[in-house]
Amino acid sequence: MLQSMRRLFRRQADHVAGPYVADLGAHLADQDTRLVKQEARLVELLRIGQALEQELGQAREGLQRMAEQVSEELGRAGEMLRHIYEEDPAQRQRLYALRASEEYELAYTEPEPLVSFIVPTYQRFESLRETSLPSILNQTYTNLEVIVAGDCSPPETKEVIARFDDPRIRFHNRSVRGPYPEDESVRWYMIGTPPYNDALSLVRGRWIAALGDDDAVRPEHTEVLLEAAREHRFEHCYGRHAVQYRDGETLEIGSFPPAKGEYVLQAALYHAGLAFFQMEPADYLNAEPNDWSLCRRMVQAGVRFGMVDQILADKHESRYESHADWAHGIPSVE
Numbered sequence: 001m002l003q004s005m006r007r008l009f010r011r012q013a014d015h016v017a018g019p020y021v022a023d024l025g026a027h028l029a030d031q032d033t034r035l036v037k038q039e040a041r042l043v044e045l046l047r048i049g050q051a052l053e054q055e056l057g058q059a060r061e062g063l064q065r066m067a068e069q070v071s072e073e074l075g076r077a078g079e080m081l082r083h084i085y086e087e088d089p090a091q092r093q094r095l096y097a098l099r100a101s102e103e104y105e106l107a108y109t110e111p112e113p114l115v116s117f118i119v120p121t122y123q124r125f126e127s128l129r130e131t132s133l134p135s136i137l138n139q140t141y142t143n144l145e146v147i148v149a150g151d152c153s154p155p156e157t158k159e160v161i162a163r164f165d166d167p168r169i170r171f172h173n174r175s176v177r178g179p180y181p182e183d184e185s186v187r188w189y190m191i192g193t194p195p196y197n198d199a200l201s202l203v204r205g206r207w208i209a210a211l212g213d214d215d216a217v218r219p220e221h222t223e224v225l226l227e228a229a230r231e232h233r234f235e236h237c238y239g240r241h242a243v244q245y246r247d248g249e250t251l252e253i254g255s256f257p258p259a260k261g262e263y264v265l266q267a268a269l270y271h272a273g274l275a276f277f278q279m280e281p282a283d284y285l286n287a288e289p290n291d292w293s294l295c296r297r298m299v300q301a302g303v304r305f306g307m308v309d310q311i312l313a314d315k316h317e318s319r320y321e322s323h324a325d326w327a328h329g330i331p332s333v334e
Contacts, residue, residue, distance in 0.1 A: 091277065091301040098273040107206040107271050108230050112143045115222050116205030116272065120192035121213035122151045122177070128213045129160040131316070135216035137166060141223040144168055147202050149195035152177035172198060186284040193279040193290050200275045208272050210265045210291075214316050217266065221312045225269035234306035236298055238268035241313040256307040258295050265291035267313040274303065 098104055107113055117136050121128055128148070136146055146166075150157055150173030161171045174195055180187045196210070207226060211217060221239075229237040240254025241264050255262040283293045299305065 086280075086297055086300075088297075088300055091297065094276050095274075095301050095303065098271075101273070104271075104273055107273070108233060110206060113206035113226070114204060115141065115144050115207045115209060115226065115269070116203040117144060117146045118149060118196055118199040118203070118208065118210045119146060119213055120149045120151060120195040120199070120210075121153055121157060122192075123154050123157070124213045125154070125157045125160045127316075128157065129163070131216050132211050132213050133161075133164060133169070135218075136211060137164070137168070139217065139219050139222050141221075141226065144222070145170065145205055147172060147199040149199040150174060151192065151195045170202070172202060174198065181284050186287065189284040189288060190279070190281055190290045193281050193283070196290075197278045200278060203272055203275060206272050207269050208275065209269045211313070212266060212315070215266050216314045216316070218312050218314070220310075221267070222269065224308055224310060224312060228306060228308050229269060229271075232306050233304065235274060235304045236268065236270040236295075237306045237308065238263060239308040239310050239312035241267040241315055242311050244314050244316045246317070252311060254307070254309075254311075256305075258299065258305060258307075260289075260292050260296075263292060263295050264313065264315055265294065266315055267311075268295075270298075270303075274298065277301075 119128070119132055119136075133146065133148075136144065146169045148157070148161055148169060148171045150171065152174050158171055158173070161169055172195075178194055180191065192212075200208075207229070209217075209222060209225075225237045225239060228234065238254075238258065240252060243251040243253060245251070253262055253264075254267065277294060277298055279290045280293050280297075283290045286293075288296075
């Protein structure tokens, strides 16, 4: 009897729950179908995403190649414009004409040719008095003239020069300073350029040398360079130089052929007939120091260079404590 009751109860439960179970099965089947469709849709979206990523990667590579090509073309265009602006062919012709002139040989044949030092200065009259001018005037070679080229210098500069009471010194002062770019980070590339070019027009000597108003030449500077230039018929002769930092560190620099960062005009001497090579006010646009720009343009034109493996000048980096400071920053320029 108990079994009969169990069977009856089961039939009644199946009768009551059957519709619900059927509905649940249908619902689960429908959900399963939807999940399959969603999975297929996700797979399709993933495929589309991968295809788009591949296309974007190819587009980026194409744009990168285009950017590199444009950069190369702009670089070539810039070099061509600079070549035109610097008048390379005309400068070579001027050099050839100089070599054919009668005065050219006098720099090599006169017994003691006059050497003209150009010293651009702004307002560092103390270092002019204590460092640069004494180093020039007290050299072993004495047939010199010194053109102090003021960049709208204060009256103290003229007073300092007068106290030397040396007829070899002349002072030319600009009434307006510069002009220079307002951005100090690039101004230093062409600092001193305008007064230097002024002084080139005043040179009387057969040879030209230059010095910063806070730098110094060694006692044998001019004698050694002049002897080497005349013996080997160099048109531009230079030596090594020592960079003196405020913390006492000394860095000796110089190599041949001349290279950016290895050459400074303070340790050089060049034929006065090359005065048609002026310092370039636009050097800051190419991030190129003015003395190196002058040297590079002479090299391009075919000027005969030579080097003496000897320290001939001291460049005083009063704006930096050490070489590490110099390597990591650009100072303000006065």
